[in-house]
Amino acid sequence: MTAVVAAPNNPVAIFGRFSPVVVVSVLIIVVFTTAAILAPWIATHNPNEPDLLNTQSAPTGTNWLGTDNLGRDLFSRMVHGARSTIFGPVLVITVATTLGVSIAMVAAWCGGIVDQIIARFIDVMFSVPTIIVALIVVMLTGAGLTGVVIGLSIAYVPYYARLIRSAAMKERSLPYVDALWLEGRSGLWIVCRHIIPNISPLILTQSIASLGLAIIDITALSFLGLGVQSPDSDWGVMVRNGIDGLLSGRPYESLFAGLAIVLFAGSVNVLGNHLSRRFEV
Amino acid sequence: MRRILLRILLLLVVLFFSVFLVYTLLYLAPGDPIGALLGPQSATPGQVQLLREQYGLDDPFFERFSGWLWGVLQGDLGRSMVYQQSVFNMILARVPTTLLLVGLSTLFIVIIGFTWGTRAGISRGAWSNVHLAISTVLLSTPVFITSVGLIYLFAVVLGWFPAFGSGSDLITGIWHMVLPVIALSLPAAAYLSRITYSSVRGELNREHVETAESRGFSRGYIIRTHVVRNALIPMVTVAGNSAVTLVAGSAIIETIFALDGVGSLLVRAILQSDFALAQGILLFIAVFIVLVNAFVDTLYFVLDPRIRRAR
Amino acid sequence: MSRAVEINDLKISIPQRREDEKELLRGVNLQLQSGESLALVGESGSGKSITARSILGMFPRGAKVSGSVKVDGTEIVGASSRELRRVRRSGVAMIFQDPRAHINPVRTVGHFLTETLIVSSGWSRKDAEECAAQLLRDVGIPNAKERLNQYPHQLSGGLLQRVMIAGALADEPAILLADEPTTALDVTTQEEVMAILMEMRQEKGLAMLFITHDLELAAATCDHTAVMYKGRVLEVNTSKELHDSPEHPYTVQLLAARPSVAERRHRLPVVDMSEEQLP
Numbered sequence: 062m063t064a065v066v067a068a069p070n071n072p073v074a075i076f077g078r079f080s081p082v083v084v085v086s087v088l089i090i091v092v093f094t095t096a097a098i099l100a101p102w103i104a105t106h107n108p109n110e111p112d113l114l115n116t117q118s119a120p121t122g123t124n125w126l127g128t129d130n131l132g133r134d135l136f137s138r139m140v141h142g143a144r145s146t147i148f149g150p151v152l153v154i155t156v157a158t159t160l161g162v163s164i165a166m167v168a169a170w171c172g173g174i175v176d177q178i179i180a181r182f183i184d185v186m187f188s189v190p191t192i193i194v195a196l197i198v199v200m201l202t203g204a205g206l207t208g209v210v211i212g213l214s215i216a217y218v219p220y221y222a223r224l225i226r227s228a229a230m231k232e233r234s235l236p237y238v239d240a241l242w243l244e245g246r247s248g249l250w251i252v253c254r255h256i257i258p259n260i261s262p263l264i265l266t267q268s269i270a271s272l273g274l275a276i277i278d279i280t281a282l283s284f285l286g287l288g289v290q291s292p293d294s295d296w297g298v299m300v301r302n303g304i305d306g307l308l309s310g311r312p313y314e315s316l317f318a319g320l321a322i323v324l325f326a327g328s329v330n331v332l333g334n335h336l337s338r339r340f341e342v
Numbered sequence: 343m344r345r346i347l348l349r350i351l352l353l354l355v356v357l358f359f360s361v362f363l364v365y366t367l368l369y370l371a372p373g374d375p376i377g378a379l380l381g382p383q384s385a386t387p388g389q390v391q392l393l394r395e396q397y398g399l400d401d402p403f404f405e406r407f408s409g410w411l412w413g414v415l416q417g418d419l420g421r422s423m424v425y426q427q428s429v430f431n432m433i434l435a436r437v438p439t440t441l442l443l444v445g446l447s448t449l450f451i452v453i454i455g456f457t458w459g460t461r462a463g464i465s466r467g468a469w470s471n472v473h474l475a476i477s478t479v480l481l482s483t484p485v486f487i488t489s490v491g492l493i494y495l496f497a498v499v500l501g502w503f504p505a506f507g508s509g510s511d512l513i514t515g516i517w518h519m520v521l522p523v524i525a526l527s528l529p530a531a532a533y534l535s536r537i538t539y540s541s542v543r544g545e546l547n548r549e550h551v552e553t554a555e556s557r558g559f560s561r562g563y564i565i566r567t568h569v570v571r572n573a574l575i576p577m578v579t580v581a582g583n584s585a586v587t588l589v590a591g592s593a594i595i596e597t598i599f600a601l602d603g604v605g606s607l608l609v610r611a612i613l614q615s616d617f618a619l620a621q622g623i624l625l626f627i628a629v630f631i632v633l634v635n636a637f638v639d640t641l642y643f644v645l646d647p648r649i650r651r652a653r
Numbered sequence: 654m655s656r657a658v659e660i661n662d663l664k665i666s667i668p669q670r671r672e673d674e675k676e677l678l679r680g681v682n683l684q685l686q687s688g689e690s691l692a693l694v695g696e697s698g699s700g701k702s703i704t705a706r707s708i709l710g711m712f713p714r715g716a717k718v719s720g721s722v723k724v725d726g727t728e729i730v731g732a733s734s735r736e737l738r739r740v741r742r743s744g745v746a747m748i749f750q751d752p753r754a755h756i757n758p759v760r761t762v763g764h765f766l767t768e769t770l771i772v773s774s775g776w777s778r779k780d781a782e783e784c785a786a787q788l789l790r791d792v793g794i795p796n797a798k799e800r801l802n803q804y805p806h807q808l809s810g811g812l813l814q815r816v817m818i819a820g821a822l823a824d825e826p827a828i829l830l831a832d833e834p835t836t837a838l839d840v841t842t843q844e845e846v847m848a849i850l851m852e853m854r855q856e857k858g859l860a861m862l863f864i865t866h867d868l869e870l871a872a873a874t875c876d877h878t879a880v881m882y883k884g885r886v887l888e889v890n891t892s893k894e895l896h897d898s899p900e901h902p903y904t905v906q907l908l909a910a911r912p913s914v915a916e917r918r919h920r921l922p923v924v925d926m927s928e929e930q931l932p
């Protein structure tokens with residue numbers, strides 16, 4: 062008698078090493094980022110130039126994605142808007158990572174009361190939604206991309222600090238750190254040359270994972286009118302700007318901008334999932 | 343019991359500090375509230391001075407803060423400079439809309455996220471891959487895009503639901519809430535279902551489940567009694583956290599669907615530099631966060647005997 | 654004497670993606686007579702637990718199973734889940750190695766003891782609790798009524814293993830599978846728990862498969878002893894015969910390398926065997 066017991070189901074399968082989903086995601090990220098960098102050369106029109114005789118147009122041979130309510134070319138606005146939409150979040154993550162890692166290292170290295178205070182503070186920050194933190198900062202700086210980037214950078218710090226603090230604590234307790242210490246190396250040297258490199262996969266993975274969140278948050282704030290200001294374009298601004306057209310049955314602006322955001326954020330998330338599985342963090 | 347009281351005390355301390363922090367930040371803010379108040383009108387320096395005195399803008403910091411705090415404790419959050427109304431009354435008038443939105447969404451999130459995550463967690467087939475794919479898409483979709491998509495599909499194309507407004511009574515109110523609630527809930531539901539999924543998966547592989555299997559119980563009984571019940575513990579944290587993020591999300595949703603709630607009021611207050619109003623709403627949100635946290639702590643206590651009996 | 658459990662040429666392997674199949678059992682033959690006790694001895698990883706679990710039809714996920722396992726005449730390999738549940742409910746009960754992990758931490762001791770009675774046999778809660786309290790007294794736990802309302806983390810390892818034993822006895826099985834029931838406990842409690850287990854078995858006349866890596870303990874407690882090595886049963890004999898005149902060279906080595914009494918709670922030494930020496 063022979064029986065085969067049901068094989069274990071493996072959810073990792075669809076995000077496996079060479080899975081097409083990951084490949085496509087990376088491709089999307091590369092294409093969008095290239096478009097953002099080369100925006101002035103790719104754009105077919107001046108993104109901010111209205112053409113009141115040609116508003117709310119559907120996609121045509123000259124306006125590849127159609128035009129908005131002022132007759133501005135949507136394709137050109139999309140590629141220009143890609144800049145703030147992609148590099149804004151990257152900036153946020155860079156600043157937040159730097160701050161978060163520094164705070165975590167101070168906490169892990171000093172230990173004791175310093176660590177306790179930092180840990181409590183992180184806990185409190187953690188329970189405040191990122192958007193609220195960003196809103197408070199925007200209120201101080203006034204609406205605009207700068208305020209949004211500063212606000213989100215601050216808002217993301219606790220996420221890094223908490224995760225990296227515990228990783229650094231673990232690392233610090235390893236015997237090699239004591240050995241280096243006895244060799245007379247300074248704390249700063251050990252942190253920069255050994256601890257940070259050793260937990261860098263964790264930092265990278267966390268950065269990619271939060272990049273997906275940052276894209277969503279930053280476009281949401283632009284959508285609310287708190288980020289990039291008109292006439293400059295941004296995918297969040299475009300979704301908002303397209304609502305009037307959408308209500309009258311011309312959804313192109315909202316549709317294309319929304320799709321671009323979902324595709325990009327989704328690709329970043331897929332990549333993040335993939336990396337976290339590979340590094341097993 | 344003492345544990346919970348201690349937690350609440352800690353949360354109150356946290357609340358005080360966050361209130362203080364927000365107040366200080368807004369105090370230091372560069373914007374000029376009188377300018378915001380006057381708008382395009384011009385005023386003589388004398389009039390400006392009068393207004394400054396009326397709003398106590400020239401008093402020393404701590405005097406202003408303690409005055410404000412004393413007022414807050416008596417239910418007086420000051421006056422909105424832009425709307426010339428009591429902040430407390432403005433918030434109070436909009437709380438029902440927001441609470442309805444957040445309450446219905448929480449319900450929706452818990453039900454959908456829980457059943458969906460459990461279903462995917464206990465299945466051995468394609469379900470879990472489908473679950474992973476759908477939840478990845480939903481988690482990558484900002485609520486404002488979901489909202490716009492829902493408005494286009496269900497309000498513009500199909501015409502089933504109204505796109506904007508709050509409705510006039512409870513029935514039409516809930517009717518107007520359908521799309522906003524779905525839009526607000528989907529990402530959080532996807533997240534909760536992920537957590538449920540992995541915690542159900544984790545519990546399924548636990549040894550005590552093997553014991554239950556060795557005793558010949560049905561799979562359904564084992565899942566209900568030994569898997570889901572244990573998996574609830576991490577899920578509560580996530581559900582609590584998402585209730586908190588819902589408040590932030592409501593700022594976006596209310597703005598899109600033109601719901602007259604606290605969230606959209608906050609966005610307007612910020613755009614118009616109406617500090618007193620913004621302060622009042624942030625205070626309201628802080629209180630909400632503290633309450634949710636206290637509730638989650640209590641729930642933990644009920645769910646996990648290991649915490650309950652620990653001293 | 655009827656055969657409570659009969660295992661014939663049981664092979665279990667797990668297909669690997671790249672390498673050859675991983676063979677966990679390579680043709681196990683075992684018989685357990687009603688009312689008798691059989692010890693299964695072997696070093697860690699030799700397949701003892703897998704053998705015991707296959708009596709309940711609990712094969713590793715994704716495993717390829719061939720051969721035959723009969724429990725009271727019912728074929729387990731390839732049985733429907735309904736049949737398997739019936740066997741698990743009524744005939745066989747298992748005592749696991751680590752009670753701390755094998756008892757649900759968020760349910761009370763009372764829940765653990767009464768659930769088979771309530772769910773499988775349809776007892777009322779009140780009757781089941783009455784019975785559970787009696788079971789706790791039987792395994793030597795005082796204050797039975799209060800214990801029922803406690804949670805696993807409030808009991809010591811030894812007490813918890815007694816709870817596990819009581820739970821296994823609740824539904825009056827005919828066959829008991831005990832998978833290293835004392836390995837996770839400290840030395841002093843080991844003896845107490847062992848004594849309780851033997852007493853219960855004798856009193857109720859159960860057949861028992863007792864897994865251990867301790868040949869001495871096997872000889873002292875069981876009628877027969879089987880020696881396992883790398884997924885095979887090398888030798889089965891009455892415990893006395895096996896102890897006094899072992900036939901297989903591996904058993905001889907095991908006995909020769911027997912740990913002194915002071916070291917007894919440690920694992921059996923790993924003895925290397927070349928393939929030719931195996932049957």
Ligand SMILES: Nc1ncnc2c1ncn2[C@@H]1O[C@H](COP(=O)(O)OP(=O)(O)O)[C@@H](O)[C@H]1O
Nearest residue numbers: 667677696697698699700701702703704713714
């Ligand atoms: N679910 C499983 N999947 C794959 N291999 C397993 C599984 N369970 C046990 N094994 C392997 O089978 C062998 C025998 O295990 P086991 O029966 O637990 O040994 P022991 O004699 O110590 O109880 C071990 O090498 C173990 O790694």
Ligand SMILES: [Mg+2]
Nearest residue numbers: 701702832833
């Ligand atoms: Mg074992």
